[in-house]
Amino acid sequence: MHKNIKFVLVNTTHPGNIGGVARAMKNMSLSELTLVRPKFFPHAEATARAAGADDLLSNAKVVDSLKEAISDSQLVIGTSVRERTIPLILLDAKAAAVKIVNEAKTGHKVSIVFGTENSGLSNSELQLCHYHLCIPTNSEFSSLNLAAAVLIVAYEIKAEALGNENFIFDNPALDLATNAEVELFYDHLKKVLQEINFLKQENPEQLMQRLRKIFSRIRLEKVELNILRGILTAIEKTHDKTNLS
């Protein structure tokens, strides 16, 4: 699936940015990089910024025109942070990722195109695209670095691909206390609070309800419940000493 998703950089000026793009792509499990007339490539700065993603650089295709770069693609998405005069259908990064992952899974080739650093994609370049991806930014400070723009798009693709695989973080399987065990804790707590004269007030049930509300939010593990019961027992021992005196 990931092999069907290609990032295309047009007329990149700073080789360091190409390296930053490679790193961002690899961080998000993407590998296909095509460069349209890069100003400097290969370049030591690109390799340095790639920080271990240099396999993407050595496998990158370098071509002469955007048309050539996207010739194998069934879906072409142009990116920018600016509103454009070409009225392509506008997608935010999340909506674009849904479309990209969907298409790539059906076996279509997808190209995601990024323009030159200063001016982005030209109107004639945008006309080669099916959709226009716009990354939401601060309207007063919208100049995203090229690698940053790639990172956000790649991240959304990663998140969407994971989501489609029913990816769930493996929260550790907790050995939670049963409701009966928690009720025994409440009984114990109430008994101790009466013994230390905390529950002699006007409305003890109201206070117990508040305490239940606190602890019910925790969903205690068995081992945690045992610690709390241990504390209650320690309080009782202190109290017993008082009573003996």
Added chain:
Amino acid sequence: MHKNIKFVLVNTTHPGNIGGVARAMKNMSLSELTLVRPKFFPHAEATARAAGADDLLSNAKVVDSLKEAISDSQLVIGTSVRERTIPLILLDAKAAAVKIVNEAKTGHKVSIVFGTENSGLSNSELQLCHYHLCIPTNSEFSSLNLAAAVLIVAYEIKAEALGNENFIFDNPALDLATNAEVELFYDHLKKVLQEINFLKQENPEQLMQRLRKIFSRIRLEKVELNILRGILTAIEKTHDKTNLS
């Protein structure tokens, strides 16, 4: 709303990364930056990488400890790309952004904490957090640059805030305790547990960590915290009687 969301960088080694973080935050309309013991700051490299976001740098707070940085916060989220041994509830960046924007809209202060470049947050730093934010990455190439990690989180917050602009949250606005208030509770709890001889065991710190883990899951309201402090005071009174006898 955005003023309630603070990014906290702990022990940042490379000043350029602080600048990159400032730029990423400003790109996404976020402004509140706190630095815990940065190795070099202010620094020309930070200003250079900020690329116009130097207002965030000059307004950044520099503090001596993570505890101090988050003392005003009701919600604290720790970030990393690694699975950790401390089983905090794990959120992906999107789920975390939903929670962050929700809370910030109700007026709560939120801290999002990023560890040092090489090793991330330590276990004791993570223990100060309510949730653990994990950015999905390539498991074989997961080393996100610090500014890249900040960018993704800030982008998700921006996207969520835009999506929710015309949305009314009907969650009751809870008057949650600040981190500093919760820390005072832990101090009080530890003192009382020592007095009743519950904390004389081999490894008192480990037990305190378990108790912190229990209570950090609750996110206590101020009024609830007062009830728990009241119980502690009642226990102390019982104990004092014992001592007098």
